[in-house]
Each structure stands twice: as C-alpha cells, then as structure tokens.
Amino acid sequence: MLSSRIKLRHLQAFLEVARQRSFARAAECLAISQPGVSKTIRELEEILGAELFERGTQGVALTQAGLTFLRHAGPAIRALEEGVSAVGDAHQGARWLRVGALSTVESRLLPHAIRRWQAAQSSESVGVDVVTGRSAFLLSQLRLGELDLVVGRMTEAREIRDLTFEHLYYEPLVLVVRVGHPLAGVASLAPGRLVEFPWVLPPPQTTLRQQVDSFFVRHGLELPGRLLETLSLPVSAGYTRDSEAIWVAPREAVIEELEAGRLVELSLPLEGQGGSVGLCINASMQPSLALEAFCEALRETASER
Secondary structure: OOOOOOOHHHHHHHHHHHHHOOHHHHHHHHOOOHHHHHHHHHHHHHHHOOOOEEEEOOEEEEOHHHHHHHHHHHHHHHHHHHHHHHHHHOOOOOEEEEEEEOHHHOOOHHHHHHHHHHHHOOOOOEEEEEEEOOHHHHHHHHHHOOOOEEEEEOOOOHHHOOOEEEEEEEEOEEEEEEOOOOOOOOOOOOHHHHHHOOEEEOOOOOHHHHHHHHHHHHOOOOOOOOEEEOOOHHHHHHHHHOOOOEEEEEHHHHHHHHHOOOEEEOOOOOOOOOEEEEEEEOOOOOOOHHHHHHHHHHHHHHHOO
16 A cells, blocks of 8 residues: 655655756756755655665665666656646647657658557647657666657667567668778678778667677677767768768668668678567556557558568
C-alpha cells in the first residue's frame, strides 16, 4: 500500500536529483534551496527505509534501491501528467506521443509509421514529439517516463536491461562512398585499403560504434586519423558526397542516397545479418490506446519492408 506520507514534492525532488546527478542543480531546476532538496530526499529515504543516493565529491549516484524506485517513480509522475492533460484536452480529443528515435529509423520506418498512425486517428489533434540522440540518453529518458517508447537498433545498449524490447527486423551497417570514389566498384576489396581514407562514424559509446570498433579489431586495423564523428544524417551525407570519406551507416539511413545514385555501397560487408531494430517500452508504464496503436503502426510498416 502506498504510504500517505509520500507526497508529490518527494517524487519531484527524487526525479530531478536522479536526472541532474546533483542536489545543487536539482534545486536550481526546482527553484528551491539546496537544503530544501536535501531535506525532502532525507524524508523520502526515511519513509522508504532505504538510502536512494550515494553522495560523493563528484555528485550523487543512485543506489540499487534508488534504481528500483526510479523505475516506478518516473512512470508514476508521467501517468499523473497524462491524466491532467487528458482532462484538459478531452473536449478536443488531443493525443500526443513522445518518441525517442535512433538514426536507424529516422529516414523511413518512423516517418512512414507516423503518417500511418495519424491517418488512422479519428481526432484532428494527433501529434508526435520525436527526440533524437544516443541510445543511452533515450533509454534513460524512457526509464524516467519522459518518453513513451524508443525505436531503433539498441539491443547492444546496457541501458536496455530492465526495459521491454520487441524485435521488428534486422538492419545491417554498410560502407558507402561518393560516386567515382577510388574504392567504388572494387569487387574484392581488401580491408586494409579502408584506412587510406577519412571515415564518417557514429560517436564513441554508441551501439553502432561498437560494431565499427569490432570490425577494426577483427581485421587488425586501427582507425584512420581523419574522422568525422556524428549522428547527423544530413551532415554525414553532405560530407561524404563531397569528399573521399567512407561513411558507416545503417542501410535504411542511406537507402535514398543509394537509390538516387548519389552514393554507392562498397563490396566489403561490415557485418553479416545486422542488428535488431525494434521498439522499446517501459513495462512499468500503463500503455495508452494511442501508444498501442502507434506500436501497431510500427509493426505494420516494418512488415512491408
């Protein structure tokens, strides 16, 4: 049974400290004093009978009890916010989803699924707030209840461990270059030739970069000195079209460039089957009808690939 001693201010303070990893920054965001935040967290810890944060010189970190509580506190606040919003928007029938998107689905799957979902809604007020970024960030936002779901290739991410993942399809990483590149059209491409050119890569600490690093280790190679590290598809495409660079990208992200003949795929595969692309939800959050409908739109869109 939920203790009547736990108030909304306790949950808000806990979530902000967990988000900021700092009592001082949390106090600033909440517009209250730092002692006030510390006092509120101490009260919550006394109510729960567990220490939620480890204090240190570099800030604070969640304890195991804190991580457990976080999985439920974030969705609880999110559900409350949705309830307030639903009451206010009921007369308009407004429906909004907050979706985290990885680069593996930005070009085709997600835009097509959004159009499918909106077309099937009876209400005129249907919107999707799409947040992009690294899988670690998006999954942490999902755990906090800040996102309704995350879509993309993320099964290698450590942060997915206590979330629910549903596989949709496999998507390989490919190596692409501009038309007329010295390696374009080479049938039996030796891996050693790749380091002669600049590379466009996902940033370190991303699930896609892990596959690239594994490729270099397997072939006994070192990354070249000239690198562009970014998750931006427009920046990557523009740089690759106008340079000698080799771009590592999910095939879906570059399929339009390949079909239009602006880029070509190298003959050397970076990986075999590819990674699992799917949708990830926080099972501790009660799914709305809008979210269930959107997940079905993602499944139908993926099945048509």
